[in-house]
Amino acid sequence: MAGVMLQGTGSDVGKSVLVAGLCRALSNRGLSVLPFKPQNMSNNAAVTVDGGEIGRAQALQALGARAPLHTDMNPVLLKPQADRTSQLIVHGKVRGTLGSGNFREGRRSLLGEVLSSWKRLSERCDMVLVEGAGSPAEINLRSGDIANMGFARAAHVPVVLVGDIDRGGVIASLVGTRAVLEAQDAAMIRGFIVNKFRGDPALFADGYAAIEERTGWRGFGLVPWLSTVADLPSEDAVILEKRPMRGEGRTLIACPMLPRIANFDDLDPLRAEEGVDVAMIPPGTPIPPEAALIVLPGSKATRADMDFVRQQGWDIDILAHHRRGGRVLGICAGFQMLGRTIADPDGIEGLPGETPGLGLLDHATVLGPRKALRQVRGTALGEGFSGYEMHMGETHGASLAHPFAMLDADRPDGALSRDGRVMGTYCHGLLAAGPLRRALLERIGVASPGADHDARVDAALDALAQGLEAHLDIDALIALAREKTA
Structure with a gap:
């Protein structure tokens, strides 16, 4: 050995x-x-x-x-x-x-x-x-x-x-x-x-x-x-506090730093784009009104982090952003937060109970003991991608009639508002796909070459x-x- x-x-x-x-x-x-x-x-x-x-x-x-x-x-x-x-x-x-x-x-x-x-x-x-x-x-x-x-x-x-x-x-x-x-x-x-x-x-x-x-x-x-290390995903959330924005004149994408943030490397492909600044918003700081896109990331404790969003006043910022015509993308727990409620009747992530969501999409989530774990392929915004699902809970509601993505040819995922400004998905890793990332950035006025992020990491x-x-x-x-x- x-x-x-x-x-x-x-x-x-x-x-x-x-x-x-x-x-x-x-x-x-x-x-x-x-x-x-x-x-x-x-x-x-x-x-x-x-x-x-x-x-x-x-x-x-x-x-x-x-x-x-x-x-x-x-x-x-x-x-x-x-x-x-x-x-x-x-x-x-x-x-x-x-x-x-x-x-x-x-x-x-x-x-x-x-x-x-x-x-x-x-x-x-x-x-x-x-x-x-x-x-x-x-x-x-x-x-x-x-x-x-x-x-x-x-x-x-x-x-x-x-x-x-x-x-x-x-x-x-x-x-x-x-x-x-x-x-x-x-x-x-x-x-x-x-x-x-x-x-x-x-x-x-x-x-x-x-x-x-x-x-x-x-x-x-x-x-x-070695400067090349900056192109590799980071494991520890502490690194998020060390990454400064890259300067003026770029389109701003904002992501609130949830206490139990998970799989934040979903944002790495966006950070690599020359046309944007990705700002991790720390507690005590409002989400900048000039943000063109707000990303709600994954979380290990969805209800607790949803409560934290409200404690910080970020819910007010997000809803105001949406009223101004801004776009919101929720990934995994972030998708759950976009709905009407998140319920945990069995105390899977903490004390049993139910927490109101942001109400930007018409669905409700009930957490349960079964964990979805699968690698997936699909299409979203007209482009193909590969990624993975990793979540507890099932989501149901009218918003799911308009899925964000189709997985494995015929399985719907997430939800897309009728005006296209609110997007939710259970899929991690999908932004590594260059064409899909380019399609998303075009919606906020950013031209992207659609580079292959996985090739960059390799x-x-x-x-x-x-x-x-x-x-x-x-x-x-x-x-x-x-x-x-x-």
Whole structure:
């Protein structure tokens, strides 16, 4: 079982992107490689060919590896739906919830299933690249861990620790991680990578040597800040707060930042368009009246986020936008919010009850235990697309007589108002299709070349792989993956 695991000194140090780039680099070398993350916590998910869901980071890594998505790539997915509760997905299917009271014991009981997925993947390829979660330095979470050292030791997988120099303190974070780990955990770490370096590498030579000396680990490379990463989808919602608008004179598309926003990479193809600015509207900020299009995104807790929309006064902004002739697109939970009501009689996402929607479309949604998970193809606005459905609840009402899309030739999806200004769909990923995106943007006065967004991402993965080949000792990483640990 050949494999190596990238763990980090903290969240957002670049583990996901490095694994994606290494998957593409190894694939380009002719190796059969697959990604793996034992446990992920994210509301960004993708639908697999075997009818389940995994984190979107693993979907990107699978694209890097040129491999079809499979639930074994991310056997445990936690989707936060309240401050102390997460929906538990095991092997792609919902298996209840984990809360603060049963979190550790719940995780510990899943180690066997994680190892089963690891074994199946290992038997299918030359090498598995594993991504950790958070940081092993969070020793308060070590008991019951299946995401970092708990998995590495159980599966006998060597670890390479990633530090982020851009945020500062990389020497202390790497050396400090070594200092707080118990001896058997520290022994699993065989080296380190310093990520996101800006400037002359020679200026960090002494720092690099100091890390090697103080930890006893070898360095596998100093990775520069690679601009191509901006063309890749991001897993963490925190990145939304870091993306500025690109300037004046472009048509504005606005998206409110819901507390439990999900699958926000649906917006990435719009961000790549030269003719628009996509503004993520933070809490406490009104939706700008000059927006030509408002996108209501997916959510892991539709009723709670609909309440939040009202608390922020965004419902007033959206309705005023519509009265002025503006357009609104609701995706998944956003589509549900466009209707008259969202009911949760069984308490699937929180306390049982019913919440009024925006009333821009004539339909009602009832949440239930069955989760729709499927890859789809269809047509909308006269153009073809592919995407996926991932939602709980069924929607019924008069507005569905005018569907937004037709899926798999004869299955209606979503709703389109008679004047064409309010659009709702259950399909994620459809804006990656260039012709459909061009048709949508034409409706708000923006000329688009209709570029293939998936091709853009694929080219970015090739560029990332080229950068990693130049700055990492990939031969040494391959040799490490083929070693057997104690």
